[in-house]
Structure formats: C-alpha cells, structure tokens
Amino acid sequence: MDHPTVGASYIARVVNLEKASYKVQIWDTAGQEQYRSLAPMYYRGAAAAILAFDITYENSFLSLTKWIEDLRDIGTEGMILVVVGNKADLAHSRKVSVQEIESFANDNGVPYFETSAKTGSNIEDAFLHICRSVPDFLIRSPPAPTRNIRLDDSFEVPKPKGKKKCNC
Template sequence: MSVSTHYDYLDLPCQAGQESFRSITRSYYRGAAGALLVYDITRRDTFNHLTTWLEDARQHASPNMAIMLIGNKTDLESKRKVSKEEGEQFARENGLVFLETSAKTAENVEEAFINTAKHIYTKIQSGEFDLSNESNGIKLGPQGQASQQAGRAGEQTGVSKCCQ
C-alpha cells in the first residue's frame, strides 16, 4: 500500500501502519480532505496501532477530514487475526466509515475510494468544508468553479440555483 494516493481532486493519504512512514505522513495530513486508515486483517499488531495512527491524523489534519477504516487482505481469510466485528466496532467508536478489502483481488478497493469521496461530498454539502479555501484538500476544477460562482451570483440576486 502506498503512503499517499491521489483520487480525482481529493488528496487521500493512505496508511498501512508502518512506523517508518509516520514522520513523512504527517505532512500528507495537512490539506487532506480524507484519509484511508488501513490495517492488515492477518496481523493484529497493525490493528493495535490504529489508535496511534488515528490520533496522528486527527492532530495534524482538519477536524472535518473524512476518515475511512480499511481492513485489508480479505483474500487471506484463513489467516485472519482481526475479526470484521472488531474493525466495525473500532470504526463505530471513533466515528469512522468501515470497509474490508483485498488489494490483491481488488475486492472493495474502488468502493473504498468512492465511499470516502461520498463522505467528503456530504461534508461539502453540509458546509463543513469551505470550498474557497484549498487548504481543506479540495480543489475545484473549472466546472466546479463556474458552478460555485453561479451559486454565489444567484444568492446575490435572489435567484435560486435550480433556476439558472
């Protein structure tokens, strides 16, 4: 699993639990709209480090950052050391979105990114992210900028966005 990935216009740092990445990943949190916190279901130690990684993310990132907890390597079910229920419980207790994946078979990998993007989009719609501030990790493309400007013009003239 890579330290960081870029999905569309969203910066989503990915953590695999390796302590060697800890110092460099702190810089990835700044300006991130979302993060994928990944542990290996066949290695209990990666699950045990989640609290530290989550604290790191919350300390160095926007309080609005969408964090998805990923239990990886479902293709190795016979070697599982962390139950799905434990992952779900950790996610629930910490307000995270949860999914299990297999990077090897690609099971739920796309869904992990899509669900994270949907969670970020929900936060955008609720006003938790200021779209005019790129430090939130969200960069509007030309279409998005035109849409946002049209929305502001509608607010100023009293015309609703649906009627423009």
C-alpha cells in the same frame, strides 16, 4: 511476500460518481514507526484519509488508534476517515476478527471496509464512500483566505548593477 510501502508513493485517479467527477490524489504513506514523523506533511490539508491495516497482522490493527488520534489532532478539521482491513483474500489467516474491527470502527465513528488489494474486492466501495462524503466536507470548510498585493507606481523593480547591454 508483500512489500510494505517505504516512505510514500503517489497515485492520481478520476472517480466518476453520479453527476460529478472527482480527481482523487492518493498518497500511500508508510505505516511503520520509523516513518511516522513524515506522515503529517502528506495528510495536512487532506479532505479524507484511509487507514489501512492487514487483517492477518494484529499489530497493524492495534496501531489504528494512534493514527486516528494523530489525524484528528493534526489533520484538517472534519477530515473524513475510513478504516480498511486489507487482505480479505487471506481470511483463513485472519488475526483480527470482524467483530473486533466493527466494534473499533463504531467506537471511533468511522466506516469500515474489508478489501483485497490482490483481487480488487471492495476497494471501489471505499473510494466511492469517500467521494460521496467529500462534498459535505467542502461545504463546511471556509474558503482559504486570499491576500492581495497591490502593485502601483511606488513599486520599482531594481535594475541590475554593473551589467552592460548587449549590442548584438
């Protein structure tokens, strides 16, 4: 039996694509309702999100609508979203049809990839799609504002009181 993510786990990896390399920072957050309130702190400021569900468990598919709403409401403007149906190696136990998933993806304007974490099937394609899409996202996003702090003669570091110098 597979064990679901509890809380969140983190992986960093480099994806080499044509003429550039991308450092991809992956936060795998728990999808269960009891962890839902923690998710925004992981996806705030993210350029992309993969919404993974289990093709053999219909409730995980049905929760995608709420996740997409949350990401579009709270996530970064223009965030790239990708839907991934996992456990393609268990297609004989499928509870959600490919047609239903593709219709959902089309209605929400997101690409769909069917993958298997067990065999590694199609996972690379999902990440390559994101990396190819991210530069457009970054170009559309204005740079974060910077603040300059001027340190001049009027700024003094307070001296500690009551301490003696060491005469060692």
